[in-house]
Amino acid sequence: MLPRSNAASIHPRAWSYKGTAGMEVIGGRPKVGAAAERTRQTSMRDVALIHELAHALADQSFSLEKFTKKVEQDSEKSLARQAVVEGQAMWLTNAVVARRTGRTKAKREGDDDGSEPSGKFPVFDQAPLYIRENLIFPYSAGERLQEAVYEKRHQLALSDVFRDPPTSTQQVLHPDKYFAHAHPALPLLPKDPKGVKRFAEGVMGELDHSVLLRQYASSEEAQEIAPKLAGSQYRLLEGKKNKRVELVYASAWSDAPTAQRFFHLYRKILEGKWKKLQVASETESVLTGEGDDGWFRVNLDGNVVRSTEGWEKPVD
Numbered sequence: 538m539l540p541r542s543n544a545a546s547i548h549p550r551a552w553s554y555k556g557t558a559g560m561e562v563i564g565g566r567p568k569v570g571a572a573a574e575r576t577r578q579t580s581m582r583d584v585a586l587i588h589e590l591a592h593a594l595a596d597q598s599f600s601l602e603k604f605t606k607k608v609e610q611d612s613e614k615s616l617a618r619q620a621v622v623e624g625q626a627m628w629l630t631n632a633v634v635a636r637r638t639g640r641t642k643a644k645r646e647g648d649d650d651g652s653e654p655s656g657k658f659p660v661f662d663q664a665p666l667y668i669r670e671n672l673i674f675p676y677s678a679g680e681r682l683q684e685a686v687y688e689k690r691h692q693l694a695l696s697d698v699f700r701d702p703p704t705s706t707q708q709v710l711h712p713d714k715y716f717a718h719a720h721p722a723l724p725l726l727p728k729d730p731k732g733v734k735r736f737a738e739g740v741m742g743e744l745d746h747s748v749l750l751r752q753y754a755s756s757e758e759a760q761e762i763a764p765k766l767a768g769s770q771y772r773l774l775e776g777k778k779n780k781r782v783e784l785v786y787a788s789a790w791s792d793a794p795t796a797q798r799f800f801h802l803y804r805k806i807l808e809g810k811w812k813k814l815q816v817a818s819e820t821e822s823v824l825t826g827e828g829d830d831g832w833f834r835v836n837l838d839g840n841v842v843r844s845t846e847g848w849e850k851p852v853d
């Protein structure tokens with residue numbers, strides 16, 4: 538999605554014009570009628586071009602390829618930087634289009650959980666939620682972050698986001714956390730059992746948890762709980778002999794009651810992602826049983842929820 542990668546053909550905002558005949562969304566506000574038609578004629582062609590020019594401009598000061606490649610191993614940092622790149626291009630495009638059409642720039646509306654109103658990006662409506670959210674996030678949440686930084690830092694905002702980029706999806710979703718430099722606090726993972734080797738690990742952020750909760754619990758719970766994530770990570774392990782894939786996961790929350798709620802919701806997540814789930818034991822802080830991939834154990838420890846999944850035998 539950088540200047541070098543033929544981005545115009547894959548930009549969701551450019552696509553959205555095709556799917557919304559007679560009504561379009563620029564800067565988050567639908568417009569109908571003759572004015573919309575006039576804007577549409579200029580914007581369909583121009584918006585993609587302005588967007589690419591915005592990238593080219595940024596690329597002159599900050600090598601966009603380096604900027605995004607530097608953190609490509611960290612999915613949270615990487616998505617946050619994509620939000621800087623695409624968010625700024627969206628924001629600038631919106632500013633140019635607004636000026637041309639004599640409108641004041643549409644004000645961004647409220648805080649949200651990263652979800653997009655249905656119909657804003659019609660081509661994505663059929664895509665799985667996780668993929669859709671990850672594709673749209675840099676454009677929508679990134680633009681809102683750029684707007685928030687602009688309100689505070691004016692002209693400097695355009696370079697600020699590159700010099701001091703957000704480090705998590707949470708910082709992008711909540712500019713106050715970006716300004717406060719609130720970085721994720723990663724909870725310790727359960728110890729690796731014997732006889733396994735590590736083959737993948739990573740961090741999970743607010744967006745990941747928001748999608749998980751929306752998918753397997755409810756939008757309301759996602760909106761309430763996901764913003765209270767303090768940090769999360771996971772690791773995939775492989776049994777040296779049996780080649781089983783095992784998952785260890787931990788998430789820390791802003792407070793114990795939220796962790797408690799998430800602990801209970803995690804059961805719903807497991808029920809949702811597996812066809813069968815047999816509970817062996819359940820207390821206020823421990824849940825064990827067997828799912829599609831093998832044995833699991835989830836436990837609540839203060840403000841941290843940990844899970845081990847995919848074990849051959851019951852986990853102690």
Ligand SMILES: [Zn+2]
Pocket residue numbers: 538539544548588592622623626
């Ligand atoms: Zn772009």
